[in-house]
Amino acid sequence: MKTIALAASLLLAFNAAASVSVKDDRGQEITLAKPAQRIISLAPHATEDLFAIGAGKLIVGAVNYSDYPPEANKIERIGGYNGFDLERIRALKPDLIVAWQSGNPAKQLAQIETLGLPVFYTFSKKLGDVPTVLERLGVLTAKEPEAQLAAKKYRDSLASLEKKYAGKKPVRVFYQVWDRPLMTINHEQIISDAMRLCGGVNVFANLPALVPTIDDEAVLAANPESIITSGEPGVKDNWLSRWKRWPNLQASKNKQFHVLPKDLLSRMGPRLVEGTAKLCEAIDKAR
Structure with a gap:
């Protein structure tokens, strides 16, 4: 021994x-x-x-x-x-x-x-x-x-989510990163991949910058079915309230504005899979 x-x-x-x-x-x-x-x-x-x-x-x-x-x-x-x-x-x-x-x-x-x-x-x-x-x-x-x-x-958690949301009806999503200036993400940003898993379609996927600056008119033209951000409740609710000024916007018509828990989606760490689950739940509400 x-x-x-x-x-x-x-x-x-x-x-x-x-x-x-x-x-x-x-x-x-x-x-x-x-x-x-x-x-x-x-x-x-x-x-x-x-x-x-x-x-x-x-x-x-x-x-x-x-x-x-x-x-x-x-x-x-x-x-x-x-x-x-x-x-x-x-x-x-x-x-x-x-x-x-x-x-x-x-x-x-x-x-x-x-x-x-x-x-x-x-x-x-x-x-x-x-x-x-x-x-x-x-x-x-x-x-x-x-x-x-x-x-x-x-990987096990991710596989479970992929199975759950496979084949779901596509939902057009605008993910708001910042308010002033108004910023979003393109297809190379990892949150866009999380959208894909959930059956979400990033309406600004084709923009060249990783985190592009856009304007209100671009969002109105894209007419997303769901508008999502993440961060502190209250503060970020105010960010999304701006879109209620346009009642013909699809997300506004159906009241599809969502604030996800802080940091779960914005950090490329092990909790990202938890953030993806929350994102999928939000997108699912617009179906």
Whole structure:
């Protein structure tokens, strides 16, 4: 028994010291001499990803709004969308940085790269991309069993939703990201893929920008059957009330205005499948 225990201990020690390598969402190879032990997260969804695979305790720094799960609020802040504190990042001595390719400012990311630290970029475009990020982060943190379980849970929930809403009557949807200026999403944004699963048709799917700015006239011309946003109830209700000025708008005729729970759809993490379920329920009401 002592021999077996010793062998197991040696194996664990070997695995902890062995190099690990994966490709990030840019297709770039990220290689660490050993699994990461000090991580900085540059996106709230990346923070959620790391906690989901049991690597939350390895995060030494995170951006503002990294507030889920609750224990994430205790992590030291290193900045936010308007800028990162490079000196603080350097002082925390991270051995891995998890960045958000489309959500972090390019200039800030370029500055991060000058630090010479390994950067794993995330940019999920489809619902099915999310669990692969969990699995790859599992490799980089030596949390592969936990990551595989989290990925399986997500995929199982997603498959259940796909089965439930397959073949449903299409519903034309306008997803409102912001009020002033008025902003929406195109087909490359992951929420549009969630719409597709629900049988929703993104009325602005063909616009070139990921998060395009539009005007009221464009919404009226598209004449969506459902108008949806997400965020704090009350505040976002006021955003949607503007559309009641046009009683001939299909969504207005049928009173199809919906505010979904904050962060469930806007973060490309494990809770996105929960947000998709809420989105499907909202779209289903317009059928």
